[in-house]
Structure formats: C-alpha cells, structure tokens
Amino acid sequence: MQADVLILGAGPAGATAALNLAPDFRVLLLDRLPTPAQRIGESLPPAARRLFADMGLWEEFLGQGHAPCHGNRSLWNGAPAEQDFLRDPDGHGWHLDRARFESWLRSKAQERGAALLAPATLTALSPVAGGWQVLLETPSGAMQLQTRVVIDAGGRASALARRLGARRQRQDRLVCAWLYGREAGVGGTDGLSHIEAVPSGWWYSAALPGRRRVLALHTDADLPAARRLRQPGWLQTSALATPGLGALLQRVGFIATDEVRIAAAHSSALQPGAGPGWFAVGDAALSFDPLSSQGLFNALYTGLAAAEACHRQLHGEPTASDDYRQELARIDGAYRQHLGFCYSQESRWPDEAFWRRRQVRTAPAVRA
C-alpha cells in the first residue's frame, strides 16, 4: 500500500492536518481509538473562528451545537474579575462537546478524501528512498505501507517523533484531576468559565452542552495535594470548600456523575518539532498548561501550518521543514511569556511551592 502522508493520531491536530492535505495527496489517518473518547479540554477561544473560516468550515462548525463561552470569571490574587469576549473582534468562544467535535473533524478529513484507519497503530518505521516504510497493527492483522511523509499527531507522548530521535522537554510537573457532573439547579448558566487560585494550584469549572459541567483542580504531581486527588470524595469536598467555586457549584446544583480522572497537564516542547520527511503537530509538538486555554487552538493551528509545510515539502521546497520549526519556536516563546505573566499576577502565596516555582520561569525556549 502506498500513501503520500501518514498521520498518526486522529485527534484535533491530526484530523486538521488530514483535512487540509487530503484534497491534494493520498492521506492515511490512523488512531488507536475506533471513535473519539470523551476527554477533558473543551474551551475553544474566539480566534478559532479564523482557522475554521480559513479551512472553509466555519458555517458547519456553527451548526454543531456547541455551547457558547462568553469569557472567564476568575478569583486570582484575591480579586474577582471578569474577562468577557464582548469586545473580541472574533466574538465569543466555545465550550465544546469534545467527542462530538473530534468525530466531526474526523468526518471532514474523510469527506475531503483521507482514509481513516481506526483502531490501528504504528509498530515500526524505517527510512527508505523517498520516504518511509511503515508497519501498522490493525484488528485484521499487520499491514505494511510506504509513505513519503509522516506526521506525529499522537498527543503528549510524541510516540512517532521519539522513534525518530526527537526528545520532549518538560517545563513543570502540572497534573489535573477532574470530574464531570450535571447541573440540577433551576438557575441557568452564564456561559463563563470559572478560574480560582488556591495555595496548592488552581481550579477550573465550565458548563458543557446538555447541562453538564466539568470541575478540575490543577496542582504539581509532587505536592501533597496531588496525593489526595484519588481519595474518594476529596475533589468534590475541596471544591465545595473553595469560596467562589463552592458558591457556584451550590448555585447550579452540581451533582457528580463520573469518577475522578487524572492526567498530565504540564508544558512541554518537542525538540526538534520537525525533520526530513516528518512533522509533529498539536500536543505532540508543544503541550500547554490548561490555564492558557490554547491547546485546541494550537492543535488546529499547527495542524494547518504543518499541512502547508508538508505541501511545500512534497513539492520540493527545501526550507519547508525549517520554516515550520521556526513557527513552533515563535509559538512557544509567545506562550511562555504569556503564561509567566498570568501566574505572576497571583502573589498571595510566595512561600507555597506551587506559586514559588511559577514566579521564576527560567527554562530556555525551544530552538528553531
């Protein structure tokens, strides 16, 4: 079997790369999950509108019925603040039904001509003249294929890029524990995300489509709070005891419906993020602290940018890979500056390890 581009991972970044390459090239998109799972990470900033418009998907995205997000309400440094999107030229943002969003992107990639193989994964990869020889594992057995370019869109593990010698540089130890529930109260939701700093980290909560709500605590993996995350009932009890969040949860009548789940949420960057015949996109290239709410935007943006770079590379332009790496370095630099600024705005707990670590961010930025 022959392909021009093999994309490992059909999440937001991989599906975006696929749907932008499929009209011009033979694209194979593969994922270990047959259908997208319900995952944390649902806030999409208003600027995503421009990417959907560039990809010819804006009207269709609007028809998907995701919930509008009108801004953030934060309790940061003790002061309540609202940052609304009223004056944002792109309008409001979104609280997505994440599984529905990912299924939609996968289907767009297929409609534009990509072949989707799921469940499937990659078990071997070796360079050959003009590209790569790849071995895939599928439910019907092993499959061999040749491709000119490979794209790692497999998320934070960067499984494909690490096979090619790239390394991830982790900048902190942030983890997130979260819980889904429903809103049983009579009051409506105001479409704002809630963010609240506490000595051991910060809380996040947002209403989701269908009167669902997510509740999440972010802290460092080596701090005492992280050890308590798995204790039955601890997350919800702590949330209710947190002044602003507790009041919000009471008001909306939050009732937990799922078990607590925990995932890595640290900032990290792949070095390098592209090389001869390969690119990394989304979290596989750069993973962001959820405080930035930029992970999905970055997945869409780098999916599109890598598709353009891949296009150029397949047409023989020698600088395509370097240009893409420089773009990643630019994104990483801007992200770190912004994140450092956000954390520096909370100054109540200079002696708490979580906040002390974030007052000085010395890790060098990604090199192009």
Ligand SMILES: Cc1cc2nc3c(=O)[nH]c(=O)nc-3n(C[C@H](O)[C@H](O)[C@H](O)COP(=O)(O)OP(=O)(O)OC[C@H]3O[C@@H](n4cnc5c(N)ncnc54)[C@H](O)[C@@H]3O)c2cc1C
């Ligand atoms: C706690 C938390 C909260 C977050 N909140 C937000 C938020 O509110 N807003 C926001 O914008 N971002 C948020 N993010 C970040 C956001 O979820 C990610 O940036 C986004 O999912 C990245 O998309 P991706 O396509 O690069 O990777 P992923 O979404 O991780 O997709 C990777 C895909 O690759 C597949 N895959 C992985 N390995 C293999 C393999 N070996 N073989 C085959 N398939 C494979 C997976 O099944 C998956 O479908 C959050 C992240 C965390 C951890």
